Amino acid sequence: MSAFMEETKCLLPRIAFIACGCFSPPTPMHLRMFEIARDHFEMQGTHKVVGGIISPTHDSYAKKGLASSLDRCAMVKLAVQSSNWIRLSDWEVHQNQWMRTQSVLQYHQNFMNNYLNSAAGAGDAEPNGSLPGWLPFSLRERKDPVHLKLLCGADLLESFAVPGLWAEADIEDIVANHGLVVITRCGSNPEKFIFESDILTKYKRNITLITNWVPNEVSSTLVRRLLSRGQSVKYLIDDLVLEYIKRQRLFNVKSKYITDAVRPNHLIFNHAYTDNNKNAANSLIGEQNMDESDSPSPQLLQQATSRVFCCGDTSPRGPKLLRVGPGQAVQVITMQSDEKAESQAKKQKIAQVQL
Numbered sequence: 001m002s003a004f005m006e007e008t009k010c011l012l013p014r015i016a017f018i019a020c021g022c023f024s025p026p027t028p029m030h031l032r033m034f035e036i037a038r039d040h041f042e043m044q045g046t047h048k049v050v051g052g053i054i055s056p057t058h059d060s061y062a063k064k065g066l067a068s069s070l071d072r073c074a075m076v077k078l079a080v081q082s083s084n085w086i087r088l089s090d091w092e093v094h095q096n097q098w099m100r101t102q103s104v105l106q107y108h109q110n111f112m113n114n115y116l117n118s119a120a121g122a123g124d125a126e127p128n129g130s131l132p133g134w135l136p137f138s139l140r141e142r143k144d145p146v147h148l149k150l151l152c153g154a155d156l157l158e159s160f161a162v163p164g165l166w167a168e169a170d171i172e173d174i175v176a177n178h179g180l181v182v183i184t185r186c187g188s189n190p191e192k193f194i195f196e197s198d199i200l201t202k203y204k205r206n207i208t209l210i211t212n213w214v215p216n217e218v219s220s221t222l223v224r225r226l227l228s229r230g231q232s233v234k235y236l237i238d239d240l241v242l243e244y245i246k247r248q249r250l251f252n253v254k255s256k257y258i259t260d261a262v263r264p265n266h267l268i269f270n271h272a273y274t275d276n277n278k279n280a281a282n283s284l285i286g287e288q289n290m291d292e293s294d295s296p297s298p299q300l301l302q303q304a305t306s307r308v309f310c311c312g313d314t315s316p317r318g319p320k321l322l323r324v325g326p327g328q329a330v331q332v333i334t335m336q337s338d339e340k341a342e343s344q345a346k347k348q349k350i351a352q353v354q355l
């Protein structure tokens with residue numbers, strides 16, 4: 001690369017991506033999203049991408065098939081081992097309750113701002129004195145700010161329309177102040193979706209739509225279903241993640257997998273993660289071997305009558321009573337949206353579950 005191009009790259013505004021989701025389990029497409037997004041910005045020559053963060057949602061999100069946060073974090077750690085720029089943030093899972101995505105973005109953005117503004121070496125350290133693992137390495141190479149953008153698939157964008165699931169103020173803050181990077185997914189039409197939303201249209205310049213020319217409809221739901229049927233998921237997920245699932249007997253994995261030779265050496269890394277996160281274990285819902293057909297754990301059932309809102313408190317229609325956690329709303333409401341033919345992408349997911 002010429003010296004001129006190098007110099008120009010140094011001047012480009014810096015961005016990082018954060019993907020919020022369940023990651024139960026993480027699939028290669030979760031990681032591909034980051035690669036596709038980085039390629040896009042680099043090829044456009046408009047920004048320098050300094051890091052990627054995967055932030056698994058809190059256990060109390062309570063979506064069907066959600067393994068414990070300890071297991072999901074361990075699997076994400078294993079999945080990102082092959083990447084030199086995508087990292088796990090376990091901040092969200094260590095909070096006392098489910099966090100809205102806007103708050104997750106805000107926390108990570110503030111942390112990076114404080115870190116950049118603090119004297120070199122001091123940083124805004126974690127309570128134990130060390131910096132969080134999700135912080136991009138090259139952050140302090142320059143002094144200028146790093147803008148954190150929400151990275152998602154088009155189905156997440158379309159979930160903005162699910163009544164009561166997202167607060168309008170949150171959507172506006174995300175698109176106005178952070179920015180959204182959306183990767184196309186089969187069956188979704190994000191351009192039309194943006195056109196039909198006044199808020200999204202208003203901030204269209206902050207939404208980057210990227211066509212994924214090599215689509216792959218692997219999803220965590222499909223992986224869980226195959227596992228629970230004793231079918232192969234090899235080459236659908238990372239080998240290390242698969243070993244972990246077998247070893248921990250997650251997702252109701254059938255005996256064919258359990259009797260396979262398990263290579264414990266591969267999992268040493270994960271033990272280090274779980275050992276270091278004993279606190280997280282306290283907030284766990286318990287050892288879970290769940291798939292689509294599982295019912296909530298006893299603890300969750302106990303909470304079933306408690307009122308858990310996503311954004312319902314501020315909804316003009318009044319608060320919405322959700323059965324267990326915000327994630328349940330996704331299932332309940334996507335069923336309704338299936339009936340109303342609101343979202344093709346969500347319909348596909350539901351169709352998969354009903355097979």
Ligand SMILES: Nc1ncnc2c1ncn2[C@@H]1O[C@H](COP(=O)(O)OP(=O)(O)OP(=O)(O)O)[C@@H](O)[C@H]1O
Nearest residue numbers: 021022023029152153156185216217218219220221
């Ligand atoms: N195949 C895919 N193509 C594009 N984006 C994807 C794909 N799979 C997941 N994503 C995106 O990854 C993010 C995190 O996904 P999440 O784990 O919550 O859902 P998922 O993989 O669709 O799982 P589930 O099947 O349990 O709903 C979301 O933004 C989602 O849109």
Ligand SMILES: NC(=O)c1ccc[n+]([C@@H]2O[C@H](COP(=O)(O)O)[C@@H](O)[C@H]2O)c1
Nearest residue numbers: 020021057100101102165166167310330
């Ligand atoms: N109001 C909100 O901030 C809100 C609502 C629904 C889902 N989410 C997040 O979106 C991500 C993906 O959720 P789903 O897998 O249910 O689509 C999760 O991280 C979840 O916490 C946020």
